Amino acid sequence: MKDLHQFLISPAQAAQQHGPHDRIVMSSRVRLARNLRDAAFPGWAKKPERVRILEAILPAVSALPEMADSFAEAMDNLTALDKQILVERHLISREHAAKNVGSGLVLNRAETFSVMINEEDHLRMQALRPGFQIREAWNAIDHLDSALEKKLNFAFDNELGYLTACPTNLGTGIRVSAMLHLPGLVLAEQINPIIQSVNKLGLAVRGLYGEGTEALGNVFQVSNQMTLGESETGIVERLEKVLAQIIEHEENARQTLLEKKRKVVFNHIGRAYGILANAHSISSKETMNLLSLLRLGLDLGSFPGTDRALVDELLLTTQPAHLQKQLSDKLTAEERDLIRADMVRERLKDVNRPVTK
Amino acid sequence: MQCCVCKEKPATVHLTQIVGEKMQKLDLCEDCAKAKGINDPTSFAMADLMLGLGASQELDPSAGTVEIKCPRCGFSQADFKKSGRLGCPECYRTFAEGLAGLLKTMHKGTRHTGKAPEALRKSRETGDRLKALQKKLNKAVETEDFEAAAALRDEIKALSGATPIKAAK
Numbered sequence: 154m155k156d157l158h159q160f161l162i163s164p165a166q167a168a169q170q171h172g173p174h175d176r177i178v179m180s181s182r183v184r185l186a187r188n189l190r191d192a193a194f195p196g197w198a199k200k201p202e203r204v205r206i207l208e209a210i211l212p213a214v215s216a217l218p219e220m221a222d223s224f225a226e227a228m229d230n231l232t233a234l235d236k237q238i239l240v241e242r243h244l245i246s247r248e249h250a251a252k253n254v255g256s257g258l259v260l261n262r263a264e265t266f267s268v269m270i271n272e273e274d275h276l277r278m279q280a281l282r283p284g285f286q287i288r289e290a291w292n293a294i295d296h297l298d299s300a301l302e303k304k305l306n307f308a309f310d311n312e313l314g315y316l317t318a319c320p321t322n323l324g325t326g327i328r329v330s331a332m333l334h335l336p337g338l339v340l341a342e343q344i345n346p347i348i349q350s351v352n353k354l355g356l357a358v359r360g361l362y363g364e365g366t367e368a369l370g371n372v373f374q375v376s377n378q379m380t381l382g383e384s385e386t387g388i389v390e391r392l393e394k395v396l397a398q399i400i401e402h403e404e405n406a407r408q409t410l411l412e413k414k415r416k417v418v419f420n421h422i423g424r425a426y427g428i429l430a431n432a433h434s435i436s437s438k439e440t441m442n443l444l445s446l447l448r449l450g451l452d453l454g455s456f457p458g459t460d461r462a463l464v465d466e467l468l469l470t471t472q473p474a475h476l477q478k479q480l481s482d483k484l485t486a487e488e489r490d491l492i493r494a495d496m497v498r499e500r501l502k503d504v505n506r507p508v509t510k
Numbered sequence: 511m512q513c514c515v516c517k518e519k520p521a522t523v524h525l526t527q528i529v530g531e532k533m534q535k536l537d538l539c540e541d542c543a544k545a546k547g548i549n550d551p552t553s554f555a556m557a558d559l560m561l562g563l564g565a566s567q568e569l570d571p572s573a574g575t576v577e578i579k580c581p582r583c584g585f586s587q588a589d590f591k592k593s594g595r596l597g598c599p600e601c602y603r604t605f606a607e608g609l610a611g612l613l614k615t616m617h618k619g620t621r622h623t624g625k626a627p628e629a630l631r632k633s634r635e636t637g638d639r640l641k642a643l644q645k646k647l648n649k650a651v652e653t654e655d656f657e658a659a660a661a662l663r664d665e666i667k668a669l670s671g672a673t674p675i676k677a678a679k
Contacts, residue, residue, distance in 0.1 A: 193583045197597040302627045308599035311634055314622025316599040321616055325624040382619020
């Protein structure tokens with residue numbers, strides 16, 4: 154068995170990955186749901202059937218050229234901490250982290266493909282890209298899907314398309330999403346009308362970890378809802394247009410804040426720096442919210458000489474499971490808050506106070 | 511009026527949706543509406559809610575009839591009501607009738623227009639073309655344009671290897 158932690162890209166490396174518009178679009182992903190024709194969906198299949206499905210799918214996925222030298226493992230072979238780290242990296246869903254016997258994961262070396270086996274559907278395959286690259290992600294996962302359909306019999310109906318456990322995913326089984334950092338719209342109090350108008354277009358806006366989660370650190374996920382009656386490329390193009398507009402609104406909001414509410418913006422950034430650079434105990438939630446403001450400060454030129462990668466790395470390493478992994482002893486939440494504060498102070502030691510020009 | 515979810519607080523959010531010939535109404539209090547994420551009736555949240563409430567009504571067998579079970583996997587309508595998920599691919603055929611209305615509220619259309627497995631792509635395209643040709647043929651027969659009808663008949667024959675269904679005149 155491969156060691157997950159030797160396999161995973163280090164947080165420092167992960168923070169160095171760049172893509173178009175990554176000031177605002179942190180990452181893009183396209184997920185496809187697929188099921189085998191002759192088996193019950195994972196939620197209904199009994200354990201032996203799930204194991205049989207896993208044993209059929211896992212080798213087929215691992216053998217794809219894109220997945221050469223991949224991390225392929227049954228979920229019951231991963232510790233709770235490993236699973237939580239994968240969630241914090243956005244490589245598996247929280248639902249999948251709760252799975253054990255009969256579920257699995259295949260992750261490629263570059264972490265650009267993650268295939269969950271027996272999550273809600275037999276296959277949830279996703280392509281991931283840094284920055285605004287949903288079209289690239291679609292092309293990549295389309296290619297992987299076409300290769301896999303030669304080996305596995307997918308459940309497909311001429312009228313209804315790909316058949317999925319939940320009718321909400323029926324048809325294309327696609328979910329196109331982008332993770333957006335929108336501190337400008339939040340500070341300008343324009344985020345709610347934006348969310349509402351995006352909802353009206355049939356798109357969903359969610360928090361950092363998907364369904365039913367809050368928007369920590371001003372990070373929002375925008376994705377399609379409807380999967381039937383519109384082609385994959387139609388959905389990708391529609392989302393591209395909406396995302397381009399959100400990016401523009403965020404840029405405008407930042408510009409307007411700088412022109413009309415300089416004191417408000419610099420007050421937020423200055424206080425965020427003050428707390429992060431001096432705190433001796435800090436929760437992961439507060440850390441995320443303050444790092445978001447630091448990231449905004451970096452974008453606005455308040456921290457000349459500091460790379461945004463520093464903040465992006467801290468956004469990962471200060472999360473509970475990542476923090477726990479760096480330590481040998483199992484810590485309580487309170488103890489983690491102390492260590493987290495020590496780590497952040499240490500990393501911000503060489504970052505000068507924000508300049509306000 | 512009481513909220514139909516918590517059955518406690520007064521309903522202040524009223525949603526009406528017409529599915530096929532049937533009208534579905536939901537009356538919710540503000541808290542339940544918020545919990546269900548409803549701030550815009552045209553948004554998907556409505557469909558999501560229907561899945562929990564309306565769906566069960568849609569799928570409920572009329573009183574007195576035996577509950578339908580999927581012959582392949584044994585999944586029942588009650589199971590769907592509980593989980594909002596189906597049992598196996600075959601369930602889509604078993605529960606087709608009840609699902610039709612639900613899919614309409616949930617999606618942009620009811621017919622898949624995207625990617626298909628390559629092995630099926632050809633037969634899918636042929637099927638679509640045959641349907642279109644048959645339609646044209648019916649029209650030609652109707653308007654007594656027999657020359658066009660003969661040509662269309664030959665085309666259908668070549669495409670399907672079978673004789674087209676005679677249009678009732």
